[in-house]
Amino acid sequence: MFDDLDDLYQQVILDHSRSPRNFGVLPGANGRAQGRNPLCGDNVTVFVKMDGDRIDDIRFEGTGCAIAKASASVMTAALKGKTRPEARVLFDHFHEMIKTGQARGEDLGKLSVFAGVHKFPSRVKCAMLCWHALAAALSGRNEPVTTE
Amino acid sequence: MTAKMTTPIAPERAPDWRALRKDFPILSLQVRGRPLIYLDNAATTQKPRAVLDALRDFYEQRNANVHRGVHELSNRATAAYEGARETAARFVNARQTGEIVFTRGATESINLVANTWGARRLQAGDVILLTEMEHHSNIVPWQLLAARTGARLAFLPVTGPEGLLDLSRLDEWLTSEVKLLAFTHVSNTLGTVNPASQLCSMARRKGIVTLVDAAQSTGHRPLDVQEIGCDFLAASGHKMCGPTGIGFLYGRMERLAEMPPWHGGGDMIESVDYHTSTWKQPPHKFEAGTPNIAGAAALAAALEYLDRLGRPAIAAHDAALAAHALEKMSGLGGLRILGPASGRAGVVSFLMDGIHAHDVVTMADHAGVALRGGHHCNQPLMKKLGIESTARASFYFYNTFEEVDRLVEVLREIRRYFSR
Numbered sequence: 001m002f003d004d005l006d007d008l009y010q011q012v013i014l015d016h017s018r019s020p021r022n023f024g025v026l027p028g029a030n031g032r033a034q035g036r037n038p039l040c041g042d043n044v045t046v047f048v049k050m051d052g053d054r055i056d057d058i059r060f061e062g063t064g065c066a067i068a069k070a071s072a073s074v075m076t077a078a079l080k081g082k083t084r085p086e087a088r089v090l091f092d093h094f095h096e097m098i099k100t101g102q103a104r105g106e107d108l109g110k111l112s113v114f115a116g117v118h119k120f121p122s123r124v125k126c127a128m129l130c131w132h133a134l135a136a137a138l139s140g141r142n143e144p145v146t147t148e
Numbered sequence: 149m150t151a152k153m154t155t156p157i158a159p160e161r162a163p164d165w166r167a168l169r170k171d172f173p174i175l176s177l178q179v180r181g182r183p184l185i186y187l188d189n190a191a192t193t194q195k196p197r198a199v200l201d202a203l204r205d206f207y208e209q210r211n212a213n214v215h216r217g218v219h220e221l222s223n224r225a226t227a228a229y230e231g232a233r234e235t236a237a238r239f240v241n242a243r244q245t246g247e248i249v250f251t252r253g254a255t256e257s258i259n260l261v262a263n264t265w266g267a268r269r270l271q272a273g274d275v276i277l278l279t280e281m282e283h284h285s286n287i288v289p290w291q292l293l294a295a296r297t298g299a300r301l302a303f304l305p306v307t308g309p310e311g312l313l314d315l316s317r318l319d320e321w322l323t324s325e326v327k328l329l330a331f332t333h334v335s336n337t338l339g340t341v342n343p344a345s346q347l348c349s350m351a352r353r354k355g356i357v358t359l360v361d362a363a364q365s366t367g368h369r370p371l372d373v374q375e376i377g378c379d380f381l382a383a384s385g386h387k388m389c390g391p392t393g394i395g396f397l398y399g400r401m402e403r404l405a406e407m408p409p410w411h412g413g414g415d416m417i418e419s420v421d422y423h424t425s426t427w428k429q430p431p432h433k434f435e436a437g438t439p440n441i442a443g444a445a446a447l448a449a450a451l452e453y454l455d456r457l458g459r460p461a462i463a464a465h466d467a468a469l470a471a472h473a474l475e476k477m478s479g480l481g482g483l484r485i486l487g488p489a490s491g492r493a494g495v496v497s498f499l500m501d502g503i504h505a506h507d508v509v510t511m512a513d514h515a516g517v518a519l520r521g522g523h524h525c526n527q528p529l530m531k532k533l534g535i536e537s538t539a540r541a542s543f544y545f546y547n548t549f550e551e552v553d554r555l556v557e558v559l560r561e562i563r564r565y566f567s568r
Contacts, residue, residue, distance in 0.1 A: 001561045004180075005514055009507075014566065018502070040506055041523040041536045063536050065504035066566075123510065 007116030008123065009066065012074075017066035022076035026059040034144040035133030037125055040065075044072050046133040053084045060130060067123050071114060072130035078111055084138055091131055098127050162461045169546050171196040171453075182516030185551045190336045190364060190495050190542035191520055192386045195450075199389055202449035206442040213438055215415055229441045232448035233431070236396050239451045240381065241372040244401060249431040250444055253395035254363035255285040257382035258330070260397055260434060261359055262289040264407040265380075266328070269357075272298030275325040277356075279313055279342070280306040280532055281335045284525040286361045290330065304331070306529065310488040311338035318350055328357050333371075334364035337526040337538070338487035339470065339495035341365075348377040357403065363387055367454050368493060368544075369463035379403045385443065390450035394443030397434075404430035411436035462545045466494030469543040469552055476556040482563065486538060494543035497524070500559070503566050505537040511565065512539075515558045 002009075026032075026047035034045045044062035048055055058079050060072040075094075079087055086107075094111055097103045101118040117127045125147040136145045169175050172194045177184045186194060206228060212221035214229045230245075237245040251257045270276070276290045280303045287301075294301055304321055307314040313331075322329070329351040333344050348358045359380040365371060367388020373381050380403065384395040399407075409416055409427050413436030418426040427433045454462065473496045477483055482501040500508055509521035520540045523530045530536060541555055 001515055001558070002511055002565045005511060005565070008510070009565070011568075014568070039522060041527060041530065042506075043536075065506040067507075069504075120510065123506075126506065 008120055010113045010116065012110070012113045013066060013070040016070035016073040020060075020069050020073035022059045022073065022080075024059055024061055026057055029057075029059075031137040031140060033133045033136035033141065034062075035129045035136070035147070036144055037064075037068075037129055037147045039125070039147070042068055042126070042129065044068060044130045044133055046072070046076075046130060046137045048134075048137050050084075050138075055079050055082050055084075055087065058134075060133075064129065065123075065126050067114075067117065067126040068129050071127045074110055074113070075130050075134065078109060079134070087134070087138060091135060094131060095128065098124055161458075162465070163457050163545075165465060165545055166548060168196075168457070169548075171198070172546055173197060173200070175546060179516050179518070180514055185517045185547075185554055187541040187543065187547065187551070187555060188518045188520045189544040189547075190387075190524075190540065192392065193367070193389050193544050194546070195389055195391065196453055198453050199391065199446045199449045202446040203391060203442050206445045210445075211442070214441055215432075225441055228445040228448075229439065232444035235448040235451050239371075239455070240366070240383070240398050241374055242398055243374065246429070246431050247373075247398055247401050247404065249397040249399060249404070249434045250439055251382075251395050251397050252393050252440070253384035253386065254361060254382040255289075255384075257380075257395060257397035258286055258359065258361065259289045260410055261380050261382075261399070262293040263410045264434070265357070265403060266290075266293045267296065268406070268408055270297045270299045270327055273325060274299040274327045275302050275323065276300070277302050277304060277321060277326045277329045279304040279331045281311065281313070281338060281340065281526070281529050282330075282332055283336055283361065283363070284527070285363070286330055286332060286359075287528065299327070302326070306338075306532070311335070311340050311486060311533075312488060313340070313342055315343070315346070318347070322351060322354050322356060324354075326351075326354075326356050328359065330359040330361065332361040332364065334362075334368070334493045334495070335487070335526075336364050336495060336542075337497050337524045337529060337540070339492035339497070340488055341369075341491060341493055344376045344378065352377055364493065364495070367450070367462070368459070368466055370459045373398050373400075385447040385450065388450060389453060390447035391443045394440045394447045396447075399430070401430065404434075407434075409433050409436070413437045415439075457545060465545050466543055467492070469547055469549065470494045470496055472549055473541060473543075473552045473555070476552065477559070480556065480559055480563070483559070486533070494547075495540065496542070497538040497540040499535065499538055500563065503562065505539040507566070508539040508559070508562055511562045512555070512558050515554075515561070517555055517558050519555075 029047035031048040036043045042064040049057040058076045210224035212225040214226045236248045358378045360378045363384045366383040381398040386392040416436040484499045486497040505521035
């Protein structure tokens, strides 16, 4: 019945949504921001502990659909140890992939499981929610961001 | 004597629901290669050909502006528009036609009352009493008014797992500070049907003005403003087979008469000088500018269509579909259903263990079933219930028991897919 949904709900995505990595408050975080999707009430807070320009540790918490949760889980796993400029490049590459289905550069790794989301325009915001929160956390703006 | 105990309509007199699906062109659509099963009627309903024809007929045969022309077309347009007002007045059993003000819908109707009656009558220290199950449209206009006037909001509690209003202490809630009681007739999230007459008569006894948000009830069940005894009632056309952008406010004439205008412009004035103007009498006083004439004519066609079917029969069918859904969905397990176990409107909100509402709705969509997922413009209630979002199936008379069965089958498949 749902064969055409396999691009959206890949096994990796379901796994991460069921057992999210890096989930919970990060003690000693020196950056944090909440992302909200006013459409559905979903929210995710991203915590970062920066060591200079390097993301020493990163976690998230919040509630959301399988796509939103898995996206945050895979994102945090991918970003640990990355520098601020590297994170910015990943943001751009991920954003472009979510919009077009095409991955630029070869740095996306596991993040490329979300390429299929571009076929589901109403779910793009779900995948991007944690990334917008990340961008706000890295920029030092501690106010909430929304997908609208 | 036993006749009074039975359902409001004898089964042999109920319309042939399945046959009248052909009145709705959109119901024969295929979505993603599957027959459309439209279960998002609390958001908006589909339109029968009679309504679509009324729109076209207006623009092809009667289009002109209202209340100002001497020419034949303007007379026809005015007759269509004022005729629609009469139809709406009959539909809710208003005492007089002038008690119907056309608006864009229930939201605008509530804003009208807040900005006119509310702005004139409320002051610091007064209380606007709402309930904990209100749609944002019956909260936010009052928040704006409270900020302007210094009045404050209070909320009748929703209690228990069934999501009913707690009326045991209603008398204590109706204090002398309360100037307005505004509540939803039918909850768009819980499916609860509130006892409108009881609430209004208790409020009225204490001199409290009442407003009923009837967006979810007007085209779904018999409704009589005199029997309810409300001062105001807000209705949306698109939630009862009419077009979007047209609805109405019923206002008891003594209330409308004490209200200042809100929108200024053409058609609402008696005479205009450079510095001052005088207004028409209600309802025209509240309808500035060229109104949605075609929409009103098509709304009248919708109301006539509904009354040909009979609202008692529609209510009985809605309720039977909801009861069928409750029974079948309870059998699935791992599913939490919000709202009352019985006596509910055709609205069933639910949560599936471990599967977010948006995933449920995306997957149902791929099976051709249109559901709604989210907070249903009911964020404060959701927070109170400790949930972020639900999936919701909402029914209307053109839905069938087979469609409900299909919904349940799809939910079973979603569970299977997600646990793979």
